[in-house]
Amino acid sequence: MIIGNGRLITNSDKVGFMDNGAVLVKDNVIVEVGNFEELKKAHPGEEVLDAQGNLIMPGMICAHSHIYSSYARGMAPSGVTDNFFNILENLWWKLDRSLQIEDIKLNAFTTYAESIRAGVTTLIDHHASGHCIEGSLFALEESAKKIGVRTSLCFETTDRDGKEATKAAIKENVDFIKHCLKEDDDMVKALFGMHASFTISDETMALVKEAMQGVDAGYHIHVTEGIEDQYDSLKKYGRKVGERLFDWGILGDKTLAIHCIHLSQSEMDIIKATDTSVVTNPESNMNNAVGAPPVVQLLKKGVRVGLGSDAYTQDMFESMKVSNILQSHHLADPTVGFMETKALQFDNNPAICSKYWNKPLGKIEKGAFADIIVVDYKPHTPIGENNWFGHLLFGVNGGMVRHTMINGKLVMKDRVILTVDMDKINADSAQRAAKIWKNM
Known part of the structure; x- marks a missing residue:
């Protein structure tokens, strides 16, 4: 298929922007990028998806969600x-304990569908369902494959639901990681999920490390989202959270440290030294009133900082807008936020994905996975190589995405999800949610 006749944003070092660009897709990869008319002439038999002068760009990446x-x-x-703490105890932990396999599948379908509609083609998720652990990641995988989204999954290991639940969570993580390593699928990957330092004892840390011996995977853990995480670690272990995680060998180049709001300078240095990735979630942080992540400081230290949504939204265009203004507002400096946000979404999210997937994501270039979106946007000011990000930040939102291709397959065309019956899924979800709400 050729996707063309639009302004092409590649996010590639080779050719960053083309006025009348096109992408040739074979199987699940991009095999050629060039001028629309020239590609059509060179490949006369190819099906053409006409962008009608709108934007063609890489699918968006969400590096952390729930x-x-x-x-x-x-x-x-x-x-x-x-x-x-009360938000966690009385909202999120209460909700996750109410979920059964049916709910997990429905939650996956609705979240993935909203992601696809917003142009998100890769979503890294951190799952929790404290009273329904065994098989939960496999249920998420089943939904992901049916709808056709690219994803990474893990289960939230914690002590808060008792020792047997902790052991079951460790087993679910390791079983699913081994399954994904064996399958080596282009679509589904796995990390070892951990809630946060303040709900994981040293005893559990030891069980995790024992279970992960010889298993090639990183960790996905919340780090100093609230200042209470630091207080707990200092009181119980005499170590800051970053130091404690380093002591246990949790940090590393395949590990995602989420939020990282209340890090000390020495902890930032540890994260840099271990090549750990940080993922910030600005809207969620503001909503929970936990503070602003030190994005500018982390980037200056050379830390790989990506962008997630924490499920506050599935629209990464929206998350970028808030990432930008949160940094400038928090630091009272209008010169920061813009380029940092571009680095988070378009440099570092693809770099994070490169730790897990064997072909480039977040880029339109030869050899990359064919994850491509078409956005209904015809600018009223000039757009080109040097200012396309400004157009995305201030002119585009997820509701403007018309077509979404993932792994070489159209999963949404003209804003209709093609792979599953969303009317039925939404109706089933509404019925189940009403029952779950009674527990809340």
Whole structure:
């Protein structure tokens, strides 16, 4: 297939922007990028998806989300949510304990569908369902494959649901990692999920490390999202969170440290030294009133900082907008935020994915996975090599995505999901959510 007749943003070092660009896709990879008319002439038999003068660009990457939170939309928790711990205890932990396999599959379908509609083609998820652990990651994988999205999955290991649940979570993570390594699938990858330092004892850390001996995978863990995480670590272990995770060998080039709001300078240095990736989630941080991540400082130290949504939204265009203004507002400096946000989404999210997938993501170039979106955007000011990001940041949102291709297959055309029956899924989800809400 040729996707062409549009302004092409490649996010590639080779050719960054083309006025009348086109992409030739064979199987699941990009085999050629060039002028639309020239590619059509060279490949006369190819099916053509006409962008009609709109934007053609790489699919967006969300480097951290929570599929299990899908039922929370419109839900009113009965417990107090006046601080970070109470938000966790009375909202998110209460919700995740209510989920069964049916809910996990529905949550996956609805989250992935909204992601696809917003142009997200790769989503790295951190799952929790404390009373339904065994088989939960395999259920998520089943939904992901049916809808056709690229994803990385893990289960949230924690002590909060008792020792047997902790052991079951460790087993689910390791079983799924080994399954993914054996399958070596282009679409689904695995990490070892851990909630956060303050809900993981040294005893559990030891069990995790024992289970992961000889297993080639990184960790996906929340780090100093709230200042309470630091207080807990200092009180119990006499070590800062970053130091404790380093001591246990959790940090490394395949590990995702999520949030990292309350890091000290020495912890930032540890993260840099271990080549650990940080993923920030600005809208969620503001909503939970936990603070602003030190994005500018981390980038200056050379830390690989990516961008997620924490499931506050599935629209990464929206997350970019907030990432930009949060940094400039927090630092009272209008010169920061813009280029940092571009680096998070278009440099570092692809770099993070390169740790797990064997072909480039987040780029339109020869040899990259064919994850491509077409966005209904015809600018009223000039657009080109040097300013396309400004157009995306201030002119585009996920609702403008018309077509989404993942792994060489159109999964959405003219804003219709092609792979599953979303009317039925949404109806089933609404029914189940109403039952779950009674537990809240």
